[in-house]
Amino acid sequence: MRPPETVLYDAPGPRAKRRALIGTIVAIVGIAALLFVALKRLYDRGQFSMELWGPLIDPTNDSFEAVWRLLGRGIIATLTAAVLAIMLALVIGTVLGVVRMMLGKWGRIPVVGFIELLRGLPVVITIYFASRVIPDVGIDLSFLPGPTNLWYLVIGLTAYNMVIIAEIVRAGVASLPRGQAEAARAVGMTELQVMGTVLLPQAFRTMLPALISQLVVVLKDTSLVALLGGYIELLRRGLIISQNLDNPIQMLFVVGAMFIAINYALSRLAVWTESRLSRSAGGKKAAVKTEEAAGAVAGA
Amino acid sequence: MEGITSNLDLFWSGYLRSLGICMLGMVGSLALGTIIAGFRVSPVPPLRAFGATYVTLVRNCPLTIVLFFFAFGLPEIGINRSFYAFGVSALVIYTSAFVCEALRSGINSVSAGQAEASRAIGLTFTQSLSQVILPQAFRSTIPPLGSVIIAMFKNSAVVGAFGVGRDLFSVGQNLTSAQGYAPFPILSGVAVGYLCITIPAGLLLLLIERKVAIAR
Numbered sequence: 001m002r003p004p005e006t007v008l009y010d011a012p013g014p015r016a017k018r019r020a021l022i023g024t025i026v027a028i029v030g031i032a033a034l035l036f037v038a039l040k041r042l043y044d045r046g047q048f049s050m051e052l053w054g055p056l057i058d059p060t061n062d063s064f065e066a067v068w069r070l071l072g073r074g075i076i077a078t079l080t081a082a083v084l085a086i087m088l089a090l091v092i093g094t095v096l097g098v099v100r101m102m103l104g105k106w107g108r109i110p111v112v113g114f115i116e117l118l119r120g121l122p123v124v125i126t127i128y129f130a131s132r133v134i135p136d137v138g139i140d141l142s143f144l145p146g147p148t149n150l151w152y153l154v155i156g157l158t159a160y161n162m163v164i165i166a167e168i169v170r171a172g173v174a175s176l177p178r179g180q181a182e183a184a185r186a187v188g189m190t191e192l193q194v195m196g197t198v199l200l201p202q203a204f205r206t207m208l209p210a211l212i213s214q215l216v217v218v219l220k221d222t223s224l225v226a227l228l229g230g231y232i233e234l235l236r237r238g239l240i241i242s243q244n245l246d247n248p249i250q251m252l253f254v255v256g257a258m259f260i261a262i263n264y265a266l267s268r269l270a271v272w273t274e275s276r277l278s279r280s281a282g283g284k285k286a287a288v289k290t291e292e293a294a295g296a297v298a299g300a
Numbered sequence: 301m302e303g304i305t306s307n308l309d310l311f312w313s314g315y316l317r318s319l320g321i322c323m324l325g326m327v328g329s330l331a332l333g334t335i336i337a338g339f340r341v342s343p344v345p346p347l348r349a350f351g352a353t354y355v356t357l358v359r360n361c362p363l364t365i366v367l368f369f370f371a372f373g374l375p376e377i378g379i380n381r382s383f384y385a386f387g388v389s390a391l392v393i394y395t396s397a398f399v400c401e402a403l404r405s406g407i408n409s410v411s412a413g414q415a416e417a418s419r420a421i422g423l424t425f426t427q428s429l430s431q432v433i434l435p436q437a438f439r440s441t442i443p444p445l446g447s448v449i450i451a452m453f454k455n456s457a458v459v460g461a462f463g464v465g466r467d468l469f470s471v472g473q474n475l476t477s478a479q480g481y482a483p484f485p486i487l488s489g490v491a492v493g494y495l496c497i498t499i500p501a502g503l504l505l506l507l508i509e510r511k512v513a514i515a516r
């Protein structure tokens with residue numbers, strides 16, 4: 001069935017075609033005018049000069065190599081934080097989700113409360129909280145590899161994302177047919193075995209798209225630390241460089257493009273996995289819808 | 301604890317200012333998001349392409365970068381506004397892409413037969429959208445739209461961290477950094493402040509969902 005947005009209007013007749021053509025022309029002119037005004041403004045202020053763009057796009061420029069080496073380090077720093085956070089969140093989130101599902105009606109209340117509490121907090125607050133409170137109460141993280149600033153960011157990101165993943169896990173298990181758990185119990189498995197060997201492995205498969213979308217959110221959220229100071233990731237690195245080169249617009253353009261490229265590729269991957277999963281499951285709605293994982297929209 | 305009780309008025313005014321950012325952001329992003337969603341389903345190809353590009357770019361770009369673009373980029377080309385105006389604008393731009401997608405998924409959830417039927421009785425694009433599709437889409441849009449708005453409420457803290465001043469986040473930052481209060485109680489207070497925005501909003505959303513829920 002086609003989505004209604006494609007059947008909202010008739011196959012156009014001559015009049016509608018003319019109207020659509022006029023609309024198209026007006027729209028093109030409008031968008032072009034908007035672009036022109038913006039580009040002219042940028043041009044008038046000398047924002048297209050090679051002095052500003054050179055270090056970023058011209059390999060013969062003196063600073064080109066140093067700038068990109070630093071940006072490369074920034075990307076690695078961003079990816080490190082994001083991957084660590086999503087892995088930790090996956091482990092703790094799965095445990096949380098399983099605990100929530102296995103406890104009884106009353107027993108799960110504290111777990112649900114904990115999840116709702118963390119879910120309602122802005123990520124920037126959890127990161128700030130981690131980076132201020134952990135050193136203040138005297139917890140020393142220097143036994144962990146890498147800079148402590150990295151771990152404040154990772155802990156802040158994990159605190160939020162683990163509860164989102166707990167919810168994704170729950171949705172994943174809930175999407176399985178009831179017969180799976182019943183059959184597993186019928187052959188004499190304990191509740192833990194049912195969960196660990198029958199339900200979770202299947203749930204993870206259907207959760208894959210939602211997990212990839214969550215990785216996009218985490219990647220975007222790593223840049224929040226640029227507002228707080230501490231860990232130097234891609235955005236912070238870019239801002240530091242642009243202070244020296246005095247080219248904030250160009251630098252933000254490049255850094256933004258890098259984020260968009262990575263995240264767009266990941267989003268496509270999520271959509272692709274989702275379509276593959278639903279195909280292999282025989283058209284049955286298998287995957288936990290990426291959009292439904294509330295976290296997909298929650299990121300900053 | 302003393303840090304909170306002796307600064308209760310600061311927390312309260314910070315809470316109100318944060319709430320103000322949320323409300324401005326909500327009105328702005330709903331308006332802009334609806335316009336972009338209209339672009340995305342319109343019969344005019346360039347508008348559709350514009351809407352799709354806008355959503356793809358904005359959705360994949362961190363809010364932080366949008367913020368910095370406003371604050372550091374625009375002054376370079378001679379546009380100077382207060383940090384508050386920049387912050388709220390960035391929040392609106394960022395959230396509108398998600399609002400657009402929530403609305404579009406709502407439109408997609410209305411069964412195609414409805415659109416076909418309204419076409420069959422001769423309604424125009426505008427008529428079928430406003431009389432048939434949107435009133436139905438509105439209901440199934442409530443849950444995703446609600447979670448977008450709640451996420452935006454949380455993102456208002458990012459605008460605060462950006463330095464608009466006197467909002468809930470800034471109060472916490474100021475009290476713990478400049479005035480040297482212990483971070484734990486103060487930041488817990490800030491967290492509770494945000495929970496006092498997001499949890500009631502979540503409950504309200506649940507209430508509305510129940511009210512408009514329909515069996516499909």
